[in-house]
Amino acid sequence: MFLERDAMKTCALILPLLAVLAGAAHAETPYERDQREQLEKAQREGKLSPQVAQRLRWEQEWRTQHPGQPMPNPGQMQKLHRDEIIANTNAGFAKMRAQRQADLQREYQLSRANQQRQLAAQHITWTPQQWQAWDRQYDRAQQQKAQDYLNGVKQAGEIDRMQREQEERDRIFKSPQ
Secondary structure (H helix, E strand, O other): OHHHHHHHHHHHHHHHHHHHHHHHHOOOOHHHHHHHHHHHHHHHHOOOOHHHHHHHHHHHHHHHHOOOOOOOOHHHHHHHOHHHHHHHHHHHHHHHHHHHHHHHHHHHHHHHHHHHHHHHHOOOOOOHHHHHHHHHHHHHHHHHHHHHHHHHHHHHHHHHHHHHHHHHHHHHHHOOO
């Protein structure tokens, strides 16, 4: 009985101390406080990047759907939202392709309008067959332009590779042995 009373008194003294220590163990570091304040400021101003907004939305969904459970790490969170990430990626590529097609169409229309202005300045009218021939020539020129670009990229890669090899040979040659 005497030991139990002493143990209870000790617990009564230790528990508040443990609570204070636990609070101190979870105290915010200056870096964490700065990060939290920056995030709060960005949220107030509506200047969150799409990735940060997505992460915050996922965390909020997790808290609502799994109250009291620990938050998964970012890698696990990404795995849980794999389908959403893939759908967003596909939507981004589709948007990019649509934009590229619109750009190509606009470029074609400008080229055709320019050709029409040149013909009108010379008082020449083309037949539909002549316009079809112009379209084929335009397509061939665009394909050649794309091929030239690919060849340029390939050449630049080869030059870069050769320079790296030369730098490696120079480094080996100059290194003390």
